[in-house]
Amino acid sequence: MNAFLPLFRTNYRDFVRDRTALFWTIAFPVLFIGIFGIVLGRGDDGASYEVGFVVEDQSPQAATLNEVLGGFEALVLTRGDRETEIAKLADGERRAVVVVPQGFGSSISRDAPLPLQVHFDPSQQTTQQVVIPVLLRAFEVADRALTQTRPVVTAEFETLQSERLQVIDFIMPGLIAMSVMNGGVFGAIAMVSLRERRVLRRLSATPLPAWALVGADVTFRMVVVLLQTILLVMLAVLIGGVSVKVENLPALAGVAVLGGLAFVAIGFFLGAFAKTEQGFFPIAQVVTFPMLFLSGIFFPLDTMPDWIRPLVSAMPLTYLGDAMRQLMVGGAPVHSMALNLGVLTAFLVVFFSLAVRLFKYE
Amino acid sequence: MSTPVIQVRDLRKAYGDLQAVAGVSFEVAEGEVFGMLGPNGAGKTTTVEILEGLRIRDSGEVGVLGMDPATSGREFKRLVGVQLQQVALYPRLRVHEVISLFGSFYEQQAETEELIALMGLEDRRNARIAELSGGQAQRLSVALAVVNMPRLVFLDEPSTGMDPQARRNLWDIIEGFKAKGMTVVLTTHYMEEAERLCDRVAVMDHGRIIALDSPSALVRENFAEDAIEFVSNDGLSANDLGELAAVTSAASQGSAHSIFSSDIPRTMGSLLDLAQERGAPLEGMRVRHATLEDVFLKLTGRTLRD
Ligand SMILES: Nc1ncnc2c1ncn2[C@@H]1O[C@H](COP(=O)(O)OP(=O)(O)OP(=O)(O)O)[C@@H](O)[C@H]1O
Ligand SMILES: [Mg+2]
Numbered sequence: 001m002n003a004f005l006p007l008f009r010t011n012y013r014d015f016v017r018d019r020t021a022l023f024w025t026i027a028f029p030v031l032f033i034g035i036f037g038i039v040l041g042r043g044d045d046g047a048s049y050e051v052g053f054v055v056e057d058q059s060p061q062a063a064t065l066n067e068v069l070g071g072f073e074a075l076v077l078t079r080g081d082r083e084t085e086i087a088k089l090a091d092g093e094r095r096a097v098v099v100v101p102q103g104f105g106s107s108i109s110r111d112a113p114l115p116l117q118v119h120f121d122p123s124q125q126t127t128q129q130v131v132i133p134v135l136l137r138a139f140e141v142a143d144r145a146l147t148q149t150r151p152v153v154t155a156e157f158e159t160l161q162s163e164r165l166q167v168i169d170f171i172m173p174g175l176i177a178m179s180v181m182n183g184g185v186f187g188a189i190a191m192v193s194l195r196e197r198r199v200l201r202r203l204s205a206t207p208l209p210a211w212a213l214v215g216a217d218v219t220f221r222m223v224v225v226l227l228q229t230i231l232l233v234m235l236a237v238l239i240g241g242v243s244v245k246v247e248n249l250p251a252l253a254g255v256a257v258l259g260g261l262a263f264v265a266i267g268f269f270l271g272a273f274a275k276t277e278q279g280f281f282p283i284a285q286v287v288t289f290p291m292l293f294l295s296g297i298f299f300p301l302d303t304m305p306d307w308i309r310p311l312v313s314a315m316p317l318t319y320l321g322d323a324m325r326q327l328m329v330g331g332a333p334v335h336s337m338a339l340n341l342g343v344l345t346a347f348l349v350v351f352f353s354l355a356v357r358l359f360k361y362e
Numbered sequence: 363m364s365t366p367v368i369q370v371r372d373l374r375k376a377y378g379d380l381q382a383v384a385g386v387s388f389e390v391a392e393g394e395v396f397g398m399l400g401p402n403g404a405g406k407t408t409t410v411e412i413l414e415g416l417r418i419r420d421s422g423e424v425g426v427l428g429m430d431p432a433t434s435g436r437e438f439k440r441l442v443g444v445q446l447q448q449v450a451l452y453p454r455l456r457v458h459e460v461i462s463l464f465g466s467f468y469e470q471q472a473e474t475e476e477l478i479a480l481m482g483l484e485d486r487r488n489a490r491i492a493e494l495s496g497g498q499a500q501r502l503s504v505a506l507a508v509v510n511m512p513r514l515v516f517l518d519e520p521s522t523g524m525d526p527q528a529r530r531n532l533w534d535i536i537e538g539f540k541a542k543g544m545t546v547v548l549t550t551h552y553m554e555e556a557e558r559l560c561d562r563v564a565v566m567d568h569g570r571i572i573a574l575d576s577p578s579a580l581v582r583e584n585f586a587e588d589a590i591e592f593v594s595n596d597g598l599s600a601n602d603l604g605e606l607a608a609v610t611s612a613a614s615q616g617s618a619h620s621i622f623s624s625d626i627p628r629t630m631g632s633l634l635d636l637a638q639e640r641g642a643p644l645e646g647m648r649v650r651h652a653t654l655e656d657v658f659l660k661l662t663g664r665t666l667r668d
Contacts, residue, residue, distance in 0.1 A: 006466040010452060010459070017454040017490075198450035205416055205444040206467040207436040 003208055007216035014190065015224070024186060025224060026231070029179040033232050036175060037240030040168040049131045052085030052097035053077040059105020061146055065116075065153070068142040069098070074134045089119055095131045096120040108152045115156040122159045132157075169243070172236040173325040174297035179232055180225050180256050180324075181291065181317050184263025185284050187221040188271040192280045195271075195362065204361040214359065218264050225260030226253060233328070248327040255327060255341070259320035262344045265351035266316070272358035291317040301334055319343045365428070367392050367514055367545045368413060373422035375408055382408045384569035385422075390547060395540050397560030398549040399654070401662060405569040406549040407447050410516050413547070414444050427514060440468060443512035447519050447549075449499045453492040457483055457502055460491060461509060468510035477505040482531060496523035504532065514545045521555060533558055553655040563654070567662045577654050584660055585652035586610075587624045590633065593617050597642035607632040613659055620659075622652065 015021055053069060055062050070077055078085070078094070085097045099117040107114040118135060136155070143153045191214075194200050203213065233252070236242040270287060274280035292298070294308065295317035304312060312318055323340035325331035335343075368390035375383040383405045390396040398406045411417045412424060415431030415438055424430060429438045451460055458474055465471035478487055481501040486494060494502065504520050517536070521529045529552075536559055539546055550556055556563050557577045565573040565580070573580055587610050595617050603612035608625035623629035626649055637644050 003463075003466045006463050010455060010463050013459065014452055014454050194452070197453070198446075198448060199452055201416070202444075202446060202450045205414055205439060205446070206464065207439040208467045209436065 003212050004216050007212060008220055011190070011217055011220035015220070021190070025183055025228060029175075029182075029228060029232055030235060032179075033172070033175055033235045034239055036171055037168070037236060037238075037242075040171060040240065049074060049095040049134070050076045050078060050093065051131065051135070052088060052094045053079050054082045054085050054097060054099040055079065056082070056102040057100050057104040061105040061108055062100045064145050065100055065142050068145055069135075069138050072134060072138050074130075075138070086119055089121065092121075096135065098135065108146065113152040113154060115154040117158060118155050119158045168236075168240045169329040170300070170325070170331065171298065172240055172242045173328040173331065174295075174321045176229055176232045176236070176256075176328070177259065177295075177317060177321040177324045178292060178297050179228055180259045180320060181263045181288060183225045183228055184221060184260045184265075185267040185270065185288055187224065187264055188267030188284075189277055189280055191217060191268065192271045192274050193277045195360070196276045198362065200361045210359060210361075214268070214356070218261070218268075221264045222257055222260055225264075226257055229253065229256040236328075242329060244328055245330055252324060252327045255320070255323045255344075258341065258344050258348070259316075259323075262316055262320075262348040262351070265348050265355055268355035269351045269358065272355060272360065291315045294318075295321050296334065297321050316344060316347045364392050366390055367394075367427060368396075368547070369423070369425040370409075370413070371423040373409065373412065373424060374420045375405075375412060375417065376420055381569050383412070383419075386566075386569070386571050388564055388571060388574060390545060392545055393540065393543050394561045395536065395546045395548060395559050397556040397563040398547070398566055399551075399553070399556055399563055399658060400549075400566035404566040406566055407518055408569075409566075410518055410547060410549060411446075414442065414516055415439065416444075416446075440510065441512055441514065443507040443510060443515035445503050445507035445515070445517045445520055447522075449503045451491045451499075451502070451506075454490055456488050456490055457494070458487050460502065461505060464506050464509045470511055472509050472511050477509065480535060481505045482528070497525055497528050500524055501528065501532070504535070508539070512544070514547070515539065517546065517548045519549055519551065521550065521552060529555070553653060553658065557654050565658060565661055572661050573657070580654060580657050581652050584657045585622055587622045587652065588626055588649055589620050589622050589652055589656060590626065590629060590647065590649050591618070591620050592647035593645045594619060594637070594642050597640040598636070602636065603633075606636065611660070613656075620656065622656070 051069075053066070055066060069075060082097075082099055085094060088094045089097050097119040099119070101114050101117060104114050104116075116139070118132070120132065139153045139155060143151050146152055191200075230253070233244060233249070237244055266287070267284065270283050271280060274283055290311075294304070294312050295315045296312070297317065301312060301318070319335060319340040322331075322334045323337060323344070326333050326337060366389040368388075370389070371387045373383055373386045374381070386405070386409060388396075398409065400406050408417065412419045413426050413431060415434070418432055424432070427438070427441055431438055455463070458478060461474045461477055465474060478484055481504060483498065483501055483505070486498055489498075491499065491502070500520065500523050504517065507515050507517060520536075521532050524532060533555065536546060536548070546559075548556075548559065560577060562574065562576050563580060564571045573583075575583065598619065600612045600614040600619070603609065603614070603619060603621050606621065606629050608623050608628045610622045610624055612619065612621040614620075621629065621633070630649075633644075636642075
């Protein structure tokens with residue numbers, strides 16, 4: 001039986017030729033993420049970056065540095081003392097802090113130049129990609145202004161992980177988890193529609209086994225969910241400026257697939273109760289809508305009243321969102337990763353066996 | 363004499379209070395084209411779909427290709443071809459894509475392009491199903507019924523929605539199936555189709571077979587006589603016509619009348635007299651042999667298409 005590939009291809013064709021499906025699975029999440037990215041993003045429009053400038057030395061050389069750096073339009077210098085500026089960096093309000101240490105001027109005269117200290121958060125990608133190069137360029141210019149002979153301005157880099165995730169870092173993994181949920185649950189529409197149009201009935205007159213039909217469909221939905229996740233993570237980085245933990249991306253893809261499978265199974269299960277495509281929407285909405293608000297996608301779970309906790313714990317999106325947030329941006333865990341994966345697997349197994357039991361050709 | 367391809371004994375199927383199939387028995391021999399004629403709701407589709415394994419019977423014995431379609435599953439479905447009364451296919455797929463998809467469900471499959479040519483769908487090859495006309499979709503549906511080159515094919519009103527040319531082509535195609543030794547079970551509302559194609563015809567009404575024989579034998583058994591047909595707008599009733607000389611039976615459908623006569627000249631003479639006496643106009647008068655349609659009307663009191 002080699003009907004699997006033709007069926008998979010059929011699903012693909014049916015999908016890409018269906019404008020509505022394309023809109024809801026691709027265009028809508030992209031718009032959604034795009035809008036959140038623009039509104040909440042870190043404002044990485046490339047115009048200027050706030051850099052703390054701490055001068056602990058009163059020499060003319062330090063004044064020259066101050067002048068040169070101030071002349072760079074890409075840098076918005078805020079002058080302050082070391083402690084406040086570094087605290088602001090930790091809060092995400094500064095991209096970097098440049099410290100001109102005491103004795104800098106005299107060290108140059110003594111021919112043993114002290115390095116400048118540059119503090120930055122390496123998880124902020126734009127800092128690494130834009131701000132540091134601008135600073136290095138500024139140091140070069142300053143070098144030439146101070147002496148014509150040998151380089152005297154050197155820098156020592158110190159990294160500081162900013163503790164607090166910004167709103168955008170919190171929201172983006174949640175939105176992507178939400179898209180996985182919608183892609184999975186609403187992906188079951190295709191099968192409901194085939195049943196409604198009696199295509200399944202026609203298929204049941206052929207020797208095609210049900211597992212091939214369902215298997216090809218589930219596999220196709222998985223691929224869609226995976227591609228959707230990759231696209232959205234890229235958008236979150238490019239538009240929202242979310243700093244993604246690159247080393248976790250394979251694990252993130254794995255979790256997206258597991259979550260996608262669990263939600264496809266839930267979708268198939270719900271699909272068994274709908275006679276028509278029109279009838280499927282309200283059922284799927286009733287199930288997915290509360291999860292949007294109660295699974296910690298938009299609002300952190302610790303802000304929710306206690307009485308609502310049991311409901312929150314019963315929602316698969318809670319675990320998918322938490323797992324994706326941990327992996328994508330290193331968010332603080334609500335549950336252990338093992339619990340998250342275990343619960344998603346349990347949802348998958350339970351709803352898939354229910355869906356198989358309830359599956360009908362007509 | 364080989365065992366019949368299909369054996370049905372006292373088949374019954376009810377939907378609630380409605381006895382859709384009320385005790386039907388028949389056999390279909392290898393290589394035969396077997397027709398089922400009957401008005402809407404007679405139980406043709408229900409019977410055929412039980413034989414296809416798509417519906418479950420309430421009672422009775424059914425053997426198709428030596429198997430019970432209700433329990434034989436995929437083994438059985440490999441061997442038969444099915445065309446359902448309602449065309450139901452992926453609306454966004456193209457014609458050739460659907461044919462290859464269905465072909466992939468079987469080990470033995472016909473060449474996609476050959477089927478397209480056979481059904482005269484060459485210029486619609488790349489059209490989406492949703493864009494096909496009713497008759498074109500019907501032709502595709504017939505093509506899918508033979509995509510596995512089956513020994514036995516069920517066609518449920520295959521010519522519905524086809525233009526006269528396409529219908530005649532379909533008849534040639536079905537005769538081609540027969541020539542290859544395939545067994546065909548066919549339901550239809552077209553008397554001409556049944557007369558031309560079927561070796562035997564079962565006339566169904568209210569869930570029962572009320573006559574079963576070859577088309578010519580059915581006509582012979584029911585009508586030893588020829589028919590006079592005409593249209594008359596007023597003044598003549600079936601009762602009046604039944605009184606005419608040498609008339610065996612008369613049937614009227616509004617202003618269209620058919621009278622069956624064992625002696626055409628005598629009946630004709632008395633009909634003309636009656637018309638003159640009543641001042642009733644006689645239009646489009648012609649004499650013809652009795653047909654299956656007449657048989658049907660006589661047996662069921664209804665025309666094939668209501
Ligand atoms: N699934 C069903 N549920 C309830 N009643 C049904 C069902 N299928 C058929 N019937 C009823 O059974 C009777 C026989 O239907 P069937 O479709 O077999 O007739 P048919 O001879 O094929 O008619 P047609 O010429 O219109 O196709 C009809 O009265 C129909 O309403
Ligand atoms: Mg029917």
